[in-house]
Amino acid sequence: MSYADRPWLARYAPGQPHDLTPDFTDALSMFRAAVERNPDGDAVRYFDGAVTYRELDALSDAFAVGLLARGFAAGERVAMYLQNVPQFVIGLVGTWKAGGIAVSVNPMNRERELELLLRDSGAVVLVCLESLYDDVARSVLPGSGVRTVLTTSEREHQTRDDPRAFGGTSRPDLSGDDVTDLAAFLEQHRGSAPPPVSFDASDTAFLTYTSGTTGPPKGAMNTHGNVVFNSQAYAVWCGLGDDEVVLGVAPLFHITGLIAHVTVAQYLAAPLVLFHRFEPSLGIDVLREHRPTFTVGAITVFIALMNAPNAERSALESLRTIASGGAPIPPSTVTAFHEFCGHWIHNIYGLTETTSPSHGTPIGTQGPVDAASGALSVGVPIYGTVVRIVGDDGEELPPGEVGEICTSGPQVVPGYWNKPEETASALPGGELHTGDVGYMDAEGWFYIVDRKKDxxxxxxxxxxxxxxxxxxxxxxxxxxxxxxxxxxxxxxxxxxxxxxxxxxxxxxxxxxxxxxxxxxxxxxxxxxxxxxxxxxxxxxxxxxxxxxxxxxxx
CATH class of the missing domain: 3.30.300.30 (ANL, C-terminal domain)
Known part of the structure; x- marks a missing residue:
C-alpha cells in the first residue's frame, strides 16, 4: 500500500508530496551541504566537548588522507568497533571521503563475532577503542586481512578546552603492536584534503549487520540512495526544523543510530548529542544539560528513563518529537510515559534491510490499538513505500488477515554482502520479505503480530x-x-x-x-x-x- 492507494493519508503530511524526492544523491554530498550551511555550529556534542561541522570536515579529511597514504582503495571497507563516540562519525565520513564503505561492528561482540564480521566484510582497516583492542581484537587480527589498526579512547573530545583529556584513566599498553593512535594519525594528516570523490545512489555507503536474533548476521548493503532517502524521510515525516538537537540514545553501529541520529543530524546540519553508551541516570543528566529536541530509541530506553533514580518530568521537557522502533511497544508503556512527562511516543517500524523506517505513526497522531490482540499499530507506510501482506502461498491477503509483511521502496537494500542465495530468498524481485507477521486494517494501519519463527x-x-x-x-x-x-x-x-x-x-x-x-x-x-x-x-x-x-x- 502507498499514499497513492490511500489518498486520505495525505492529511498526515500537510503540504508534502505523497512520494519524496531526495535532496541529495549520496550521503557525502549531504554532509558537505551541512558544512556549508552551518560550519561553526556543533556537529557532535560529547559530554562537555563539541566538534563543529568545520572541524568534523577537517578531521574526516585527515582520516581519508591517512587511509589513502596507506594504500586504501575505493570500495574497500573500514570496520568501526566503537561505542557512541565522535570518532565514529569522523571515521564514517572519512571513509566516504576515501571512496570506501564503512562497516559498523557491535562493541559488545567478542572474538568469534568480531572475526566473523571482519572476514565476511573483508575489512582492511579497523578503528576501535583501546579497551576493545586489548580485550578482544588483538587476538583476532592475525590472518583477518586487516592491514591498518587505529585505536582511540572514549575520553577524547570529552571537553572543549582539552580534546585529549583522559582524566587520569590508565590506557592499555599497546607497545610492540602494529597499531596507530587515531589522534596522532589525524594530527599527522591535518590540513590535507583527499582527492574529490563522488558516489552514485546505488553505491554502498555502509554494511550494517543484522542482529542475528534468528541466525548468523548478514551484512545488509545500505546504499547512498537508501541513506539519503530515509534521512530526509525522517526529517519530513517528523516535521523537524532548523533548530533541532538530536539525542543519540540508539547505538551508532545499529541502523537506527546510523540514520535517525548520525545522518538525520547531517541532513539538518544539527548537533548530535552522544554520551558513549546509554545508561539511564546519565541519560537524564545529558537531557538536562543539552536540551535535545528529537530522539529515536527502543522502547526499553524510555522504560529505563522513566525508572531512573534521578528521573524528573522537567528533564524531558525539551523533547518535542519522540519515536520508538526496533522492539514491540506495549500500549500501556506509551500511556505511562505520557503520564510521566507529557510526551507521546510515536511508533515506527523498519529493519536493517529497510535502512530504518518503512512505516511510521504520523506525528501528532496516536496510533490505534487493535481490540482483539492489544497490539499498537506501527503506523502507515512512509513516502513512496509499498507494503503487502502475503500468505504462505505467496498471494496478497485482504485487510484484516495475518500474513508476512513484504516491503518495496527507495529505502530497501539491494541485498546482502557476498550472499546471493540469501539475497534471492529474502529479496525476490527487490521486494523484502521481512519475516515479520502482521496485518493491515481497513483504514490502512499496519500491525506487527510477531516474528514467524517465534x-x-x-x-x-x-x-x-x-x-x-x-x-x-x-x-x-x-x-x-x-x-x-x-x-x-x-x-x-x-x-x-x-x-x-x-x-x-x-x-x-x-x-x-x-x-x-x-x-x-x-x-x-x-x-x-x-x-x-x-x-x-x-x-x-x-x-x-x-x-x-x-x-x-x-
Missing amino acids: QINAGGYKVWPREVEDILYEHPAVREAAVVGVPDEYRGETVKAFVSLREGASVTPEELIAFTKERMAAYKYPRQVELLDEVPKTVTGKVLRRELRARERS
Whole structure:
C-alpha cells in the first residue's frame, strides 16, 4: 500500500508530496551541504566537548588522507568497533571521503563475532577503542586481512578546552603492536584534503549487520540512495526544523543510530548529542544539560528513563518529537510515559534491510490499538513505500488477515554482502520479505503480530508471544517481559514468561499467571513464569527469545 492507494493519508503530511524526492544523491554530498550551511555550529556534542561541522570536515579529511597514504582503495571497507563516540562519525565520513564503505561492528561482540564480521566484510582497516583492542581484537587480527589498526579512547573530545583529556584513566599498553593512535594519525594528516570523490545512489555507503536474533548476521548493503532517502524521510515525516538537537540514545553501529541520529543530524546540519553508551541516570543528566529536541530509541530506553533514580518530568521537557522502533511497544508503556512527562511516543517500524523506517505513526497522531490482540499499530507506510501482506502461498491477503509483511521502496537494500542465495530468498524481485507477521486494517494501519519463527504451537493452538507480553506489561509491577514456547509432554509446547520487575515492586509468578488468565483465552496465558533481574536483550533493545529458548533446552 502507498499514499497513492490511500489518498486520505495525505492529511498526515500537510503540504508534502505523497512520494519524496531526495535532496541529495549520496550521503557525502549531504554532509558537505551541512558544512556549508552551518560550519561553526556543533556537529557532535560529547559530554562537555563539541566538534563543529568545520572541524568534523577537517578531521574526516585527515582520516581519508591517512587511509589513502596507506594504500586504501575505493570500495574497500573500514570496520568501526566503537561505542557512541565522535570518532565514529569522523571515521564514517572519512571513509566516504576515501571512496570506501564503512562497516559498523557491535562493541559488545567478542572474538568469534568480531572475526566473523571482519572476514565476511573483508575489512582492511579497523578503528576501535583501546579497551576493545586489548580485550578482544588483538587476538583476532592475525590472518583477518586487516592491514591498518587505529585505536582511540572514549575520553577524547570529552571537553572543549582539552580534546585529549583522559582524566587520569590508565590506557592499555599497546607497545610492540602494529597499531596507530587515531589522534596522532589525524594530527599527522591535518590540513590535507583527499582527492574529490563522488558516489552514485546505488553505491554502498555502509554494511550494517543484522542482529542475528534468528541466525548468523548478514551484512545488509545500505546504499547512498537508501541513506539519503530515509534521512530526509525522517526529517519530513517528523516535521523537524532548523533548530533541532538530536539525542543519540540508539547505538551508532545499529541502523537506527546510523540514520535517525548520525545522518538525520547531517541532513539538518544539527548537533548530535552522544554520551558513549546509554545508561539511564546519565541519560537524564545529558537531557538536562543539552536540551535535545528529537530522539529515536527502543522502547526499553524510555522504560529505563522513566525508572531512573534521578528521573524528573522537567528533564524531558525539551523533547518535542519522540519515536520508538526496533522492539514491540506495549500500549500501556506509551500511556505511562505520557503520564510521566507529557510526551507521546510515536511508533515506527523498519529493519536493517529497510535502512530504518518503512512505516511510521504520523506525528501528532496516536496510533490505534487493535481490540482483539492489544497490539499498537506501527503506523502507515512512509513516502513512496509499498507494503503487502502475503500468505504462505505467496498471494496478497485482504485487510484484516495475518500474513508476512513484504516491503518495496527507495529505502530497501539491494541485498546482502557476498550472499546471493540469501539475497534471492529474502529479496525476490527487490521486494523484502521481512519475516515479520502482521496485518493491515481497513483504514490502512499496519500491525506487527510477531516474528514467524517465534510462534508457539500449544496443543494445535497458535500463540503469538507479543500478545502475552502486552498483557503482562499491563501489570504495574512488570518492567520487562519476554514470552517463549517451551517443551510440554501434553501440549507439545506451552507458554512460558520471563519477567523482570520494577524497582521496589513485588509480585509472585502465581499472581502473574492469574493476572493473565483473567485477560486472555485459556490456551494463551503462560503456564510458567520465571522472575529475572534482567530479560536478555540485544544492545538495541530487542528481546533475545532465542537465548531464552536455548536456556530452556539446556
